[in-house]
Amino acid sequence: MNTLEKTQIKQYNITGMTCKGCEAKVKKTLEAFTEIEKADISVENSDGKIYFEEDVSINVLQEKLSEIGNYTIIEKENLPSQNEIVYEEIEKKDASNVEELDLPNKSFSTYKPLFLIVAFILGTSILVQYPFTDFSGMLLMRHFMAGFFIVFAFFKLLNLEGFANSYQMYDIVAAKWKGWGLIYPFVELTLGIAYLINIFPFYVNLITIFVLGISSIGVIKSNLDKKKIKCACLGDVFNLPMSTVTIIEDLSMVAMAVVMLFVV
Numbered sequence: 001m002n003t004l005e006k007t008q009i010k011q012y013n014i015t016g017m018t019c020k021g022c023e024a025k026v027k028k029t030l031e032a033f034t035e036i037e038k039a040d041i042s043v044e045n046s047d048g049k050i051y052f053e054e055d056v057s058i059n060v061l062q063e064k065l066s067e068i069g070n071y072t073i074i075e076k077e078n079l080p081s082q083n084e085i086v087y088e089e090i091e092k093k094d095a096s097n098v099e100e101l102d103l104p105n106k107s108f109s110t111y112k113p114l115f116l117i118v119a120f121i122l123g124t125s126i127l128v129q130y131p132f133t134d135f136s137g138m139l140l141m142r143h144f145m146a147g148f149f150i151v152f153a154f155f156k157l158l159n160l161e162g163f164a165n166s167y168q169m170y171d172i173v174a175a176k177w178k179g180w181g182l183i184y185p186f187v188e189l190t191l192g193i194a195y196l197i198n199i200f201p202f203y204v205n206l207i208t209i210f211v212l213g214i215s216s217i218g219v220i221k222s223n224l225d226k227k228k229i230k231c232a233c234l235g236d237v238f239n240l241p242m243s244t245v246t247i248i249e250d251l252s253m254v255a256m257a258v259v260m261l262f263v264v
Contacts, residue, residue: 010050014073021165049231147192173214206257
């Protein structure tokens with residue numbers, strides 16, 4: 001049951017956050033302290049308001065944030081002195097919600113950028129075989145895979161750090177090693193080029209199945225847990241929520257790679 005109690009409040013500048021994924025990660029890390037009842041973090045304003053049940057030193061907060069990313073926390077100046085600390089009534093927050101983000105509803109308009117990008121890639125993959133006298137479904141799949149990986153890598157590379165932070169929220173490998181999130185767009189780009197020039201098709205399809213298969217595990221788990229987190233498939237450019245659309249996207253690519261693996 002929610003209860004109300006008086007809580008000490010302090011305000012901080014927090015730099016290094018680049019996206020909603022960063023905001024959620026910083027919030028989760030701070031609220032993991034037993035002394036902290038709630039943390040209101042804003043990536044837009046690069047600041048935060050922390051509600052303490054017991055005080056935690058700035059050095060301890062900084063040490064913990066440094067473990068999850070390149071974040072710096074500084075207490076705002078011109079606050080009341082220690083014996084003039086501001087108190088206010090707040091409602092206790094259910095700990096089960098700390099990972100949730102304020103994301104849009106899962107409607108067609110929400111996913112419109114994703115649908116348009118996929119439609120453009122598919123349309124281009126079909127048109128390259130014009131005038132379709134000897135149309136090949138295998139060639140269509142190869143061109144689509146090439147376009148998919150190259151275009152999606154492009155969006156991720158627009159803000160590599162932002163993508164890595166968002167990807168870390170749900171991918172099982174990136175969650176343990178952030179470096180995978182920084183490498184992943186380059187892996188996609190390499191696979192895209194390999195599909196485009198049709199080099200080492202057997203190994204390229206095998207790597208695609210492995211990479212996207214592992215990625216799908218985190219996506220499926222996040223959907224089963226019903227976490228309201230940001231999908232990083234288009235990097236940090238669009239605010240797309242994680243949903244079954246992401247699962248279909250990953251598994252469709254895996255399925256095409258499997259087909260091409262055995263046919264090639």
